[in-house]
Amino acid sequence: MTAEVRTIKTAAEQALAETYAKAKGTLPGAGTIATLRDAAFRQFDAQGLPHRRVEEWKYTDLRALVRDAKPLAAPPDASAKATAGKIAAPFSALKPRQLTVVDGMFVADQSDLTAEAGLRIGSMSEALVRGDALVAAHVGKVFETADPALALNTSLMGDGAVIHVAAGTQVARPIALIFAGTQDAAVFTRSLVVVDKGATVTLIEIHESGSTQVNTALELVAGEGARVDHLKITRAGALHLSTLLARIGARTAFNSFAFTRDSTLVRNQSFVRFAGGNTEAAIGGLSLLKGKEHVDNTLVIEHAAVGGVSRERFRSVLEEQGRAVFQGKIIVAPGAQQTDAKMLSNALLLSDDAEADNKPELEIFADDVQCGHGATAGALDEELLFYLRARGIPRQEAEALLVQAFVGEVIDSLPQDSLREPLMNAAVEWLRARG
Amino acid sequence: MPLLEVKNLHVEIADKTILRGLDLTIEKGQVAAIMGPNGSGKSTLAHVLAGKANYIVTQGEVLFNGENILAMEPDQRAAKGLFLAFQYPMEIPGVATMTFLRTAVNAQRKARGEAELSTPEFMKRVREAAGQLGINQEMLRRAVNVGFSGGEKKRNEILQMAMLQPKLAVLDETDSGLDIDALKVAAEGVNRLRSPERSFVVITHYQRLLNYIVPDVVHVMSKGRVVRTGGKELALELEAKGYAQYQDEAA
Numbered sequence: 306m307t308a309e310v311r312t313i314k315t316a317a318e319q320a321l322a323e324t325y326a327k328a329k330g331t332l333p334g335a336g337t338i339a340t341l342r343d344a345a346f347r348q349f350d351a352q353g354l355p356h357r358r359v360e361e362w363k364y365t366d367l368r369a370l371v372r373d374a375k376p377l378a379a380p381p382d383a384s385a386k387a388t389a390g391k392i393a394a395p396f397s398a399l400k401p402r403q404l405t406v407v408d409g410m411f412v413a414d415q416s417d418l419t420a421e422a423g424l425r426i427g428s429m430s431e432a433l434v435r436g437d438a439l440v441a442a443h444v445g446k447v448f449e450t451a452d453p454a455l456a457l458n459t460s461l462m463g464d465g466a467v468i469h470v471a472a473g474t475q476v477a478r479p480i481a482l483i484f485a486g487t488q489d490a491a492v493f494t495r496s497l498v499v500v501d502k503g504a505t506v507t508l509i510e511i512h513e514s515g516s517t518q519v520n521t522a523l524e525l526v527a528g529e530g531a532r533v534d535h536l537k538i539t540r541a542g543a544l545h546l547s548t549l550l551a552r553i554g555a556r557t558a559f560n561s562f563a564f565t566r567d568s569t570l571v572r573n574q575s576f577v578r579f580a581g582g583n584t585e586a587a588i589g590g591l592s593l594l595k596g597k598e599h600v601d602n603t604l605v606i607e608h609a610a611v612g613g614v615s616r617e618r619f620r621s622v623l624e625e626q627g628r629a630v631f632q633g634k635i636i637v638a639p640g641a642q643q644t645d646a647k648m649l650s651n652a653l654l655l656s657d658d659a660e661a662d663n664k665p666e667l668e669i670f671a672d673d674v675q676c677g678h679g680a681t682a683g684a685l686d687e688e689l690l691f692y693l694r695a696r697g698i699p700r701q702e703a704e705a706l707l708v709q710a711f712v713g714e715v716i717d718s719l720p721q722d723s724l725r726e727p728l729m730n731a732a733v734e735w736l737r738a739r740g
Numbered sequence: 741m742p743l744l745e746v747k748n749l750h751v752e753i754a755d756k757t758i759l760r761g762l763d764l765t766i767e768k769g770q771v772a773a774i775m776g777p778n779g780s781g782k783s784t785l786a787h788v789l790a791g792k793a794n795y796i797v798t799q800g801e802v803l804f805n806g807e808n809i810l811a812m813e814p815d816q817r818a819a820k821g822l823f824l825a826f827q828y829p830m831e832i833p834g835v836a837t838m839t840f841l842r843t844a845v846n847a848q849r850k851a852r853g854e855a856e857l858s859t860p861e862f863m864k865r866v867r868e869a870a871g872q873l874g875i876n877q878e879m880l881r882r883a884v885n886v887g888f889s890g891g892e893k894k895r896n897e898i899l900q901m902a903m904l905q906p907k908l909a910v911l912d913e914t915d916s917g918l919d920i921d922a923l924k925v926a927a928e929g930v931n932r933l934r935s936p937e938r939s940f941v942v943i944t945h946y947q948r949l950l951n952y953i954v955p956d957v958v959h960v961m962s963k964g965r966v967v968r969t970g971g972k973e974l975a976l977e978l979e980a981k982g983y984a985q986y987q988d989e990a991a
Contacts, residue, residue, distance in 0.1 A: 710834025
């Protein structure tokens with residue numbers, strides 16, 4: 306990697322450097338954690354905010370888009386803590402175990418910490434402070450990448466959840482991890498989920514961050530034969546940078562889906578390594594955009610072992626001047642034979658001013674694999690609309706039906722009925738609101 | 741008053757004139773066949789009646805129950821009782837046939853100021869109509885026409901017609917791509933809907949379909965006009981002699 310010589314920092318970069326200098330003494334964790342932070346910040350400081358000439362951030366130019374870096378959020382007050390209560394309501398039928406992070410702080414008294422055999426839950430900042438072994442073993446180590454947003458997160462990570470599911474444990478209730486932002490400030494949340502051999506868990510991550518600038522990261526380790534279903538729902542009124550780092554063991558089933566709506570500027574980046582053989586994964590997303598919203602789903606999938614099957618399926622619906630970005634890179638390492646990976650990205654443009662950028666990439670270093678990708682971007686089919694209208698369905702209703710079908714097809718790729726319904730409801734609500 | 745009166749209709753698409761002064765009258769309860777060689781404008785007529793965009797009417801009028809429908813949207817025409825059975829029914833991924841039928845039926849009812857059908861009433865009607873056409877529940881749950889055979893798609897068109905109960909059904913080459921068994925099923929579906937209150941325009945290239953849907957009147961189109969009108973025996977004559985003479989007549 307060539308180091309870029311930069312002498313002039315943007316205001317946001319300068320503010321971030323000041324924030325780090327000021328906060329580093331009080332951030333949780335000493336010793337190796339402090340060293341990790343320093344190294345990460347040095348890396349970020351050398352790179353700066355990524356811009357359009359950085360290939361991985363080509364369509365989401367943070368240097369241009371992020372004018373100011375807000376100061377770190379203060380601990381939330383009682384009323385802020387209470388706001389998180391209703392966020393998981395759409396999933397109440399699932400009776401999830403709710404964990405709450407408000408303004409970057411894990412709120413124990415708003416979290417369901419009742420004991421359950423094989424399940425350990427705690428706060429990330431506490432784990433960092435006490436030098437928790439699980440955290441020491443995994444944080445910063447799940448997937449190595451020089452990504453600048455992650456480096457920034459590692460430098461400034463404050464709090465989040467640490468979840469450990471012991472071998473063979475089937476966690477019956479989904480875990481809803483609620484992230485609420487109430488301040489005109491910045492938060493850097495970091496969570497770790499370790500699912501041991503043969504264990505099962507469903508994780509619903511919900512972010513409603515208002516005008517809070519968010520940089521959030523989740524590290525996930527799934528052991529052999531585990532099953533992890535992960536759903537991330539985002540509504541963010543300000544900058545929202547999210548990184549998923551996952552290492553998946555042999556014969557695991559891993560599903561991850563990102564649903565984004567009503568969000569100003571979102572980057573959902575996932576780095577997934579299939580470290581063990583014969584894994585099965587479905588990674589998908591649905592983004593609904595209007596106004597000048599910008600949603601970037603970026604994916605790096607590394608098939609590092611034999612017989613991995615992965616399906617990547619992303620869709621976006623764009624109104625007005627919305628801009629959806631999909632970048633998907635599938636890497637098949639040498640020796641990862643019989644890999645079967647298929648990636649599909651479709652954008653539905655409901656306005657002439659909307660923009661969809663699709664960038665699929667395949668890097669294949671094994672010779673006995675099946676990999677494919679497809680990408681489309683287009684308007685609603687006028688012939689289809691005519692067919693519906695010739696049956697008496699007015700234009701607006703016909704459009705709504707077709708958009709709903711487009712959205713429904715990707716929601717149907719979710720593995721559990723109980724997750725599909727609330728998402729479909731949320732999508733329909735968005736469609737109705739577009740009038 | 742006739743149900744449909746097409747007067748001196750001229751239609752262009754992409755600067756090409758397709759209909760050149762077409763006159764056509766359909767009486768209430770009548771089954772009219774429209775035959776003619778390829779390119780004579782049969783399908784264009786069907787699409788113009790249904791209100792497809794890109795077809796530009798440069799002259800003439802179309803009266804449906806005495807009302808000029810040319811300025812109406814396709815869905816408004818449908819709610820007035822006009823139905824087009826497509827030659828190539830569209831596949832609609834993600835929209836279940838049942839949802840599609842229900843949305844269409846209720847949209848038309850709403851447009852006419854009628855109450856929506858209750859779920860049990862709707863289900864009863866669908867089951868009955870689908871049963872008669874050999875369409876099973878599994879097909880109704882599937883996305884509209886996705887993975888359907890040619891015959892299934894045409895039967896689905898007839899099912900939609902049965903559910904929507906139009907005043908005028910225009911069947912655009914419903915026989916194309918069908919084997920004889922599928923053709924019979926489709927024709928029986930049409931015949932069940934024949935009534936003094938409902939008219940049909942059966943567009944076909946071949947006489948074969950008219951063995952099963954026996955028309956009251958046969959119109960021959962050539963080069964964008966109706967050039968001859970006769971009884972059902974005209975279809976047999978066309979089958980025997982071909983369309984060559986009409987191509988000359990219109991020239």
